[in-house]
Amino acid sequence: MTSATLTAPLAPARRLGVGAxxxxxxxxxxxxxxxxKHNPMELLDLSIQPVMFVLLFTYVFGGAISGSPGDYLKFALPGIIVQNAFFATMTTGFGxxxxxxxxxxxxxxxxxxARWSPLAGRILADTVKQAWSVALLIGVGMILGFRLGNGPLGLLGAFALLLAFSLAAAWxxxxxxVLVSEPDKVQIFGFMVIFPLTFTSNAxxxxxxxxxxLQSWVEVNPVTVLADALRGLLVDGPVAGPVVQSLIWAAAIAVIFAPLAVRGLRRRV
Known part of the structure; x- marks a missing residue:
């Protein structure tokens, strides 16, 4: 005598909510x-290099460009913060x-x-590292003589704008x-693209x-636009125009690269 064993169909996996x-x-x-904690060099890369740029640019080029290191620091520190932010976004792709x-x-x-949480967690962690790096740069700048022209509100606005732009650029x-085969190639891309982008700006x-x-490109360069916005928020100068243009650039970058990145990630995994 034979008997057939019936098995109940597996219940579909429960969809996870936004809260989860x-x-x-x-x-x-x-x-x-x-x-x-186990790899301190990861944080040192976001600490030593930007501080080194501040010291070198201020005391090597400050006198030749602005007449004194103090005057040049007011102009260059926002630009150095922007350059560092672009380089810091590369850590997302590297990780x-x-x-x-x-x-x-x-x-x-x-x-x-949630399927999206590994990528979102990576981007969120790198945003925290980005905030640390910006705070460090401003702290070192204030030790060297940099002073905020618009008080705490300007500082908070600069932080918010820079982090929003960094979130978009992280895509x-x-x-x-997700396209390259080795982590080191992400860094190579960063040096090949970010260095020319930042040095052909008014950073x-x-x-x-x-x-x-060259001025025609410099004026529309996103690094120039963001640097002008930070100068207006942190020191003095126009604020509304550069901030709006920076947000437009951030939105355009996110709209273009976020779908491409998600599609590439789905193919990779």
Whole structure:
């Protein structure tokens, strides 16, 4: 006598709510931040290099460009903050590619967590590191003589604008991170793109000192726009126009690169 054994169909996996996804995101962001304790060099990269740029540019180029290091610091510090922010976004792609190549991302995606939380956790952790780097730069600048022209509100506005722009620019890094095969290639991309982008802006020298054919690009360069916005918020000068233009640039970058990065990540995993 034979008997047929009937098995009930498996119930579909329960969809996780937004609240659960946010908790998973915070947990994974904390995981990325805790790694700093075991790998302090990760934080030193965001600390030593920007401070070195501040000291070198202020005391080597300050007298030649602005007449004195103090006057040049008022002009250059916002630009150095912007350059550092662009470089810091590359850590998102570097860390993501490292997780992908080592299989960490696959293990995280196999857990009963929101599908978007590993990527969101990575970006959130890097935003916290970004805030640390900006605070360090402003602190060192104030030790060297930099003074806030618009008080605490201007400082908070500069922080908010820079972090919002960095969140948008991080999608470029994510796209690079999912396309290249090794983490080091993310850094190579950063040096090949970010250095020309920042040095063909008014981050370090006034636009009018450059050749006329270059000034046309400098004026629309997103680094120039963001540096002008930070100068207006932190020191003095126009605020509304540069801030609006910076937000437009951030929105355009996010609209273009976020879908491409998400599509590339889905193909990779």
């Amino acid at each position: 996804g946010l908790r998973h995101t915070l947990t994974l962001a904390w995981r990325s931040l805790v790694q700093i 993501l590619n490292n997780d992908l190549t080592k299989g960490v991302f696959d293990r995280l995606r196999a857990l009963p967590i 470029i890094s994510v796209l690079v991170g 370090f020298v006034p636009t009018e000192t450059m050749p006329g054919w």
